[in-house]
Amino acid sequence: MVDDEALMRRVAEGDRAAFARLMDRHLSRALALAERVAGNRGDAEELVQEAMLRVWTEATRFRPELGSFRAWFNRILVNLCLDRRRRPTGLSLEAAGDPADPAPDALAQTLEARANAALRAAVAELPERQRVALALCYWEGQSNQQAAEALATSVSAVETLLVRARRLLKAKLLPPDGSEDRNP
Structure with a gap:
């Protein structure tokens, strides 16, 4: 190869x-x-x-x-x-997403969809450098070093971005008492 x-x-x-x-x-x-x-x-x-x-x-x-x-x-x-x-341009059809399924076939699917939507919304609200660091390290599986290269920053800066992103996501997605058992 x-x-x-x-x-x-x-x-x-x-x-x-x-x-x-x-x-x-x-x-x-x-x-x-x-x-x-x-x-x-x-x-x-x-x-x-x-x-x-x-x-x-x-x-x-x-x-x-x-x-x-x-x-x-x-x-x-x-x-x-x-x-x-x-430089945002108007809302595209892709950004609007698909219409919700009016008849989900199970409660589990509905709860999972709500949890995923809440996560997507919370990630979308993150500052862009935190969002990019998450995408590179968690979804793309890149090392902190590789993410640092892509973001033109240091490894410690990437680690800080990830810590802050996780902290913000936790604050947005978990109830104030910090318990993880939450229905969206």
Whole structure:
């Protein structure tokens, strides 16, 4: 298997097949990350396309000695996501979500959906750097070091972002007495 850095050298020389192979390798992970940061699938798809275009047009700027391709690509994608969030455009259909199912088939599904909705809403209210740190470390499974590279900050800053995010989520999702048995 050809590694990402070797493929990037070929991409920098204009090799479209190498570019396609590299993007295929990272597409699903990039979409998941962008969707978590951007908040909806439609924006995520646009952001990933824009990030891929930047990889193609900026391929000669990639320096493997400064970090992995994945970290470089994540940095491009996260920057695009944050830029998009800073300049909101109207509410998209994807952001509005699907209409609620009027007849859920079980109480458990309803409770789970409410809990998931409460979690999504609480995460959406987090400051964007905390939300991005959560997405990278918890949903993408990246190390704190990798998240620090993607956020262009230190590992200790990422750890602080995660602690603060967990504290805010706990305050929003648990009752004041701190018990975890809560019906949403």
